[in-house]
Amino acid sequence: MTQTSQETVIGRVTSVFGVKGWLKVFSDTDPKEGILNYRDWTLVLDGKRIPAKLEDGRRQGQGIVVKLKGLDDREVARTYAGAEIRVPTEQLPALPDGEFYWFQLEGLDVFTVEDECLGKVHHLLETGANDVLVVRATAGSIDQRERLIPYLPDQVVMSVDLSGSRMVVDWDPEF
Numbered sequence: 353m354t355q356t357s358q359e360t361v362i363g364r365v366t367s368v369f370g371v372k373g374w375l376k377v378f379s380d381t382d383p384k385e386g387i388l389n390y391r392d393w394t395l396v397l398d399g400k401r402i403p404a405k406l407e408d409g410r411r412q413g414q415g416i417v418v419k420l421k422g423l424d425d426r427e428v429a430r431t432y433a434g435a436e437i438r439v440p441t442e443q444l445p446a447l448p449d450g451e452f453y454w455f456q457l458e459g460l461d462v463f464t465v466e467d468e469c470l471g472k473v474h475h476l477l478e479t480g481a482n483d484v485l486v487v488r489a490t491a492g493s494i495d496q497r498e499r500l501i502p503y504l505p506d507q508v509v510m511s512v513d514l515s516g517s518r519m520v521v522d523w524d525p526e527f
Contacts (some may be wrong), residue, residue, distance in 0.1 A: 359394065359438040360455060363387050368430050369412070373423040375432060377416050384416055390439045393420075397435035450505060452512060454483075460519045462487045462501070465510060468525055469493045476503065485509075485519075494525055 363379040379387040388409040395402040409418035423429055444453065454476045462470045462485070471493040477484040483503040489496040501523050502508050511520045 358441050360441045360444060360453070361436045361438050362390060363416075363437040365395065365432045365435045365437065366415075367433050368426050369417045371426045372419075373425050373429045374417050374419050375423075375429055376412070377418055377437065379416050385411055387416060387437070388418070390443060392439065394438045395432060395435040396438055397432065402432075402435070452514070456514055457485070457503075457512070457519070460512070460514075460517055461490070462519050462521055464525060465520060465522050470499055470501075470521070470523070470525060473519065474498075499523075499527070 362381055363377050366376045366378050368374070369376045377387065379385070381387045381389075388406065391406045393404040393406060395404050404423075405421040407419045407421040409416060423432075447453065457473050458475055460473045462473060464470060469490070469492050471487045471489045474486045474488040477486060477500075485499075485501045485503050487499045487501055489498065501521055508521055508523060509519060510522050511518075513519070
């Protein structure tokens with residue numbers, strides 16, 4: 353999930369499904385069906401904001417299909433393909449201490465336990481075994497390398513300070 357001001361992107365519309373205006377969506381929530389817990393969406397496409405109400409939805413194969421209130425036409429539904437699905441950030445459930453949404457980690461400065469700057473968290477990757485931080489160099493980092501650092505709290509990620517916009521990792525800069 354990525355955050356934009358006071359909204360968080362929880363997925364995107366990928367294509368149409370069937371002939372009655374249903375849409376296929378890619379969900380950034382975990383589990384994927386979590387996207388169905390949010391009823392009031394804002395679709396953002398080419399800078400336009402479209403308020404939408406989720407009427408129905410379900411798992412379909414590996415993906416999710418949804419029906420939006422008032423959207424009954426396949427050709428109109430097709431025009432929504434590519435839209436980001438956003439919800440107000442305050443609607444996201446609170447996480448237990450020490451757990452973070454991906455959008456909260458993106459943009460944090462990353463330092464080693466020796467206080468060497470490795471760069472900033474650009475985004476995260478889901479690899480199956482564990483999530484991976486993609487850390488890109490900044491003007492203040494020790495070199496200009498991009499690093500892939502496993503997101504393993506207490507093993508590799510030693511601390512996260514959201515208010516200070518800083519993460520400390522136990523990571524050899526040579527990797």
